Amino acid sequence: AQSVTQLGSHVSVSEGALVLLRCNYSSSVPPYLFWYVQYPNQGLQLLLKYTTGATLVKGINGFEAEFKKSETSFHLTKPSAHMSDAAEYFCAVRKRGGGADGLTFGKGTHLIIQP
């Protein structure tokens, strides 16, 4: 069975500071990895995903994430936080070849941007 752990239910950073949201997964085989963002009362928007190839993945809005197999991690970063980045962020996994499977989500991290 797969599982996702997001360390820190709330992360607070100052505007312009580095954003680091942590995600670790548990799976017998490295899965496909995703980061989604959710704004209040809205659905999920895909930020980026890792399936194969380069382990550093660039997404939308200046976010990027690096897949580290040895650490079973897929942490999300952004060099400089903007006020508009305040939202809920979810890390999710899906097993390789499991295109017909739903995603397994972490509990989410609420990102707070301080002016």
Add this chain to the structure above:
Amino acid sequence: GAVVSQHPSRVICKSGTSVKIECRSLDFQATTMFWYRQFPKQSLMLMATSNEGSKATYEQGVEKDKFLINHASLTLSTLTVTSAHPEDSSFYICSARDSGGLTDTQYFGPGTRLTVL
């Protein structure tokens, strides 16, 4: 990019009534759609997998007779909450699998907020 819509976006109903939520893939065909439930300030939990032309597959603990799923076409899946009760109040989000192209990506709808009085 691919777009998934949900209707209604928000619904309030009385206890004991049934509510239908639609999920549509607008610019691609989706043989597989997924229904998730999100409680306030919590993560999304997969409820069921909806397969076009066949019965849905429900996750453990989800009552199939309470949450009826119909995937009658390649662009539409419906979730009907039957005999709704206040504990069914939640945010319901669907996603649709775009199996075409190279990425086999799931796209999420904007969600439906259900409040049962």
